[in-house]
Amino acid sequence: MDSLKGKVRTLPNLSGVYIMKDEKGHVLYVGKAKSLKKRVGSYFLKTAGQSPKTLSLVSHISDIDYMVTSSEVEALILENNLIKRYRPRYNVILRDDKNYPYLRLSSEEYPKLTVVRGVKKDRAHYFGPYTSATSMRETLRLIRRVFPIRACSDDAFRGRKRPCLNYQIGRCVAPCVELVSKEEYGELVNDIKRFLEGKNKELTRSLEEKMKEASERLDFELAASIRDRINAVRKVLERQVVFSGRLVDEDYISIARRGAEAQVVIIFVRGGSVIGSKSFPFPKSGDTPDPALLATFISQFYGSEKFVPEEVAVPVGIEEKDIIEKWLTERKGRSVKIVRPVRGEKVKVLDMALRNAELSLKDRLGLEEKGSKILDSLKETLHLKNVPQRIQHRRKGGCCLHGGL
Numbered sequence: 001m002d003s004l005k006g007k008v009r010t011l012p013n014l015s016g017v018y019i020m021k022d023e024k025g026h027v028l029y030v031g032k033a034k035s036l037k038k039r040v041g042s043y044f045l046k047t048a049g050q051s052p053k054t055l056s057l058v059s060h061i062s063d064i065d066y067m068v069t070s071s072e073v074e075a076l077i078l079e080n081n082l083i084k085r086y087r088p089r090y091n092v093i094l095r096d097d098k099n100y101p102y103l104r105l106s107s108e109e110y111p112k113l114t115v116v117r118g119v120k121k122d123r124a125h126y127f128g129p130y131t132s133a134t135s136m137r138e139t140l141r142l143i144r145r146v147f148p149i150r151a152c153s154d155d156a157f158r159g160r161k162r163p164c165l166n167y168q169i170g171r172c173v174a175p176c177v178e179l180v181s182k183e184e185y186g187e188l189v190n191d192i193k194r195f196l197e198g199k200n201k202e203l204t205r206s207l208e209e210k211m212k213e214a215s216e217r218l219d220f221e222l223a224a225s226i227r228d229r230i231n232a233v234r235k236v237l238e239r240q241v242v243f244s245g246r247l248v249d250e251d252y253i254s255i256a257r258r259g260a261e262a263q264v265v266i267i268f269v270r271g272g273s274v275i276g277s278k279s280f281p282f283p284k285s286g287d288t289p290d291p292a293l294l295a296t297f298i299s300q301f302y303g304s305e306k307f308v309p310e311e312v313a314v315p316v317g318i319e320e321k322d323i324i325e326k327w328l329t330e331r332k333g334r335s336v337k338i339v340r341p342v343r344g345e346k347v348k349v350l351d352m353a354l355r356n357a358e359l360s361l362k363d364r365l366g367l368e369e370k371g372s373k374i375l376d377s378l379k380e381t382l383h384l385k386n387v388p389q390r391i392q393h394r395r396k397g398g399c400c401l402h403g404g405l
Contacts, residue, residue: 004044004061004062004063004064005044007064008037008040008041008044008064009037009041011036011037011040011041011066012036012037012066012068013035013036013037013038014035014036014068015032015033015034015035015036015068015069015070015071015072015074015075016032016033016036016066016067016068016069016075016078017030017031017032017033017066017067017069017075017078017079017082018030018031018032018033018036018039018040018064018065018066019064019065019066019067019082019086020057020061020063020064020088020090021061021062021063021064021065022060022061022062023062025063027082027086027088028057028060028061028088028089028090029057029088029089029090029091030079030082030083030086030088030091031079032072032075032076032078032079033075034072036066036068040064040066043057043058043061044058051287052287053090053287053288054287056090057090072320072323073323073326073327073330076299076320076323076324076327077303077327079299080299080300080303081303083300084300084303092282092285092288092292092293092296093300094280094282094296094297094300094301100117100128100129100130100131100278100306101115101116101117101128101129101130101133101136102115102116102117102118102119102126102127102128102129102130102307103115103116103126103127103128103130103136103139103140103196104116104124104125104126104127105124105125105126105127105189105192105193105196106124107122107123107124107125108154109182110149110150110157110175110176110182110185111149111189112149112150112151112152113140113143113144113149113151113192115136115140118306119306119307119308121333125193125196126307127196127197127270128270128275128307129268129276129306129307130275130276131268131275131276131277131278132276135275135276139196142232143192143195143196144171145171145232146228146229146232146233147188147191147192147195147229148166148170148171148172148173148188149172149173149175149185149188149189149192150166150172150175150176151166151171151172152164152166152172152176156176157175157176158176160176160177161177162177163176163177163179164176167179170225173185173188187210191203191206191207191229194206195233197270197271198270198271198272198273199271200233203233204230204233204234207226207229207230207233208230210226211223211226211227211230214226248271248272248309248310248311249269249270249271249307249309249310249311250269250309250310250311250312250313251266251267251268251269251309251311251312251313252266252267252269252312252313252346252349252350252352252353253265253266253267253294253297253298253312253313253314253315253350253353254314254315254350254351254353254354254356254357255290255293255294255315255354255357256354256357256358256360256361257286257290257361258361258362258365259286260283260284260285260286260287261281261282261283261284261285261286261361261364261365262281262282262283262285262286262288262293262361263279263280263281263282263357263358263360263361263364264279264280264282264293264294264297264357265277265278265279265280265353265354265356265357265360266278266280266301266353267349267352267353267356268309269309269349270309274349277353277356279356279357279360280297280301281360281361281364282297290315290316291316291317291318291319292318292319294314294316294318295318295319295320295321295324298312298314298318298324298328298338299324299327302328302331308328308331308332308336309336310332310334310335310336310337311336311337311338311339312328312336312337312338312339313338313339313340313341313346313349313350314338314339314340314350315340315350315354316340317340318338321338324338325337325338
């Protein structure tokens, strides 16, 4: 311990990331700091008031590495990357690293709509995330049915000499062989953007004007086609859960707790409409207060290739809010705010997220309790010394119980 304290005294008073290791060199904890010297030193200055988790961590530390960064935002990014790489036992870790599906509207001269996992920094437009793959596929099918833009690969598009089958069945306007002008195709693309951004009332008005113009030109086939689009959009409007007239993208995050267990739920709002939610377990996180746990969740969730909304609403103030806002703004390319609403519709959505988090936590703990009882019963039935930790199936020899014999 004396050698560790001596090492702490030599740490620089600069921002960066520290890496705590045990005697075997395994990474125990990764943290970031505005001042490495002050932050790391705080672990060893006093033990009174420290949580059991921190006391346990300190008792296992054998060595400390560090990396200096040029800013606190850079330290936040590096911390996220190292936590993903090492998954240290004392860090609170987001268990679900899955990249959700998004719809990507490309930026070519004649754009196309495709399904992708994650968001990249390019000139394309991304819509989502879709927490339900079924919902995403239904949306894509609807768009391709009523907004006939191309679905072919870039190679097929460049090499085509005559229209494909999609043109014959009315699912494409055949830009590959110039059967549609760039302006007309651009209008289709703009309609898709409005649809996916939730601007469906604006889209409906625009389509009604186009239908009227087509009728006045006696182009009844085009007018009928536009009428079908209007009807499809109206059906979507009837199904949408709209809580706000603000056509912005927002995420609402709430947390439920029971003892050392926590559950975080995020509700996704796009263009004023609720499009889905996702629940994340944080087991054994009782020592981590809500402001720190929510800051950790936001950092890890948006640290991967996730869509960053214009606003993130939380029920309590979070740690290092300014730094995280700056980082999210850099990721999105324009201003992102973390807000703590105290009244109005935003509070109602946060309450909805909290209710869902409480139900998810109750269900998870119920399943874990049921599983624990089954294993206890198995231990008694088979007269094992310990509760089995793993059951492995063998083709010829039946099952093998691990940890219980």
